[in-house]
Amino acid sequence: MPGPVRHALTALFLPALLFTSQASMAELPTMTDAAFAECKAGLQDKAVQAGVSADTASRVMADVSYLERVIELDRRQPEFTTTFADYLNRRVNESRISKGREMLAEHKDLLARVTRETGVPAPYLVAFWGLETNYGSYFGKMQVPSALTTLACDPRRTTFFTEQLIAALRIIDEGAIPAEQMEGSWAGAMGHVQFMPTVFLKHAVDADGDGRRDLWNSLPDAMMSAGKFLESMGWDGDYRWGREVLLPENFDFSQADGRRLPLAEWRKLGITDAFGNALAREPIEAALVVPSGHQGPAFLAYSNFRVIMGWNRSEFYAIAVGHLADRVAGAGGLQNPPPEDQPALSRDQIMQLQETLSAKGYSSGEPDGILGSNTRKAIRQYQKAEGLIADGFPSGQLLQALDIQAGS
Template structure:
């Protein structure tokens, strides 16, 4: 099976970030071995064979690089224009179109079985590993053992480590074949071990669920996963729309779900000027770059994409790339390139300021999530500004938050 260098795009929204409180230090060998001994006991009690534990867990190595990468995920600090433009490039679109044509019979067969259209499977493939170019070259057992013995998310990664050991116990593969990302994600579509166990399929009939060497297995597994977490056949993820000049921006970015008919009555239109389709479906409105940027109505399948990766930016990138691969043009209203870049400490300063002003941003965690955007929207409304929930420079200035260099 081919092995390549890592470009990890899948899990940045899934894994919650915490800022460093000081320099990183490697775990002492005795402490690491004691942690692994506890995990070995748990894995044995859950049915993992002793030979697998002896051959793999006892030889696991602490990887300081894994801890460094875990602490440096950029998902919540990268402006939308930068995030989207790095992931939905012309080259990636063209390659996706070629692969869609090359694998169309396979992908249409999978779509018939699982209900997920081919362009979405290719889009996930493109974002996760650049169509199989970057699987990751880190030993999965080492990565997961390191993260399981790190206090930040020990319970989650212990579960994933035991799942990886189960794969070695149940599948016809060895640990040297199980390479992946720094966080333990594997293969063409970067499945975590627990997802592999539940959703990976042997679609090509080889007798092995091979997410590294078999495109049929990888694509069918991705479709099986999406189907299993609620993909609705016959519906799209959402669409870019155009808002009327007098639009009430307080309806954007939150949990408000309105029918397409209600959005139509407000004057929301498709980008070609046509009225929204008369479909009985509800949608939320997202403004990832504020009121000056693109507007998106997103449907239930958008939320399914976010169950794969809990990042609105990621889900929008998947949807937009799928559209482009299927033949659509670029965005009608591309995001502005002058939006602020904020680091986590600056977001914390903003959250503290909003909190002091009586606008609840949720936890002061440095993450510009839905609660913080609602608080910004409340502040903007009180200050007679456009209430789009976006940290425009005037919002930052009001709370003495400088922009990152």
């Protein structure tokens, strides 16, 4: 699935780690023309029952076609994990930073208006825009009604994609965009900020006053909609997303387990900002995030970090948004960049890691090839018992100790 935001989709598609380098797939299931026609008819009836006009439902569904490529992309199983260094370097690069600063200046009046109405600072709006569609340069080329119908007719997530299809038909019905122009990602994310149809219906706004909520052709509509969505999830305009921090020597990395502590408590543990200065004396809580383990950068994530993860449920993504926003606003790079030589693990290697840890008494549940919170907890328990730095990260040292060969 491409970079565009998934919103509700993230609960279905995004594991704790991101993957690249596609593995070979099993033969894809096929759907006969007759079966697809029957499914389309049923979906059309459901749309009308849900309030879509019969004319819109009939007209749009008549032009819908089965997109085998969508099923291929949906079923594709990635093979290797993406390291944090690779993820961040690909998404927060000099080109995107420079373009973001241009966009910040070019659209300063619009962005200032969005900030006034939603509380979301302009650099964050630009950062989301940059990560989602590279500042509007690529929205996706899939015909959304056809893509969503194809997915709704697939048995794996019929309910979810039926809901998205009906929402897309309602968007067409209200006149936001003609059906033939409704293009987006293979999973149905659309426009400058890649809203899913249900998110569009709930949070998209008409900010330019033309009577339409147009997230494809109206930047005011897109930016205000993004701001409203973030505001609805609890964006706190008084604080930033978080910050890079420095940890003291011999820091207990078991603290980086998602727990939220007041900044005063993190100060007592010896944590400073990235330049060695004392943390601000603010009455807020933060969680410590170490995406590359103890060898990489550390971040204190504030409440807005969780809001960003409400947009896309990936820590890597949330850090990228925050860091890109900082860079667009004029800040420099990370003081402690992530190491470039960390291993990329395959699903099979992660399953082997899970099985090996379980055999040693550190179970993370049923092996699934996903490096989630339970697996990190098991790693941390093993590391602590073996006198290793308990950061919950599958480092080369850990893999060597467990006789698991790292990927490349």
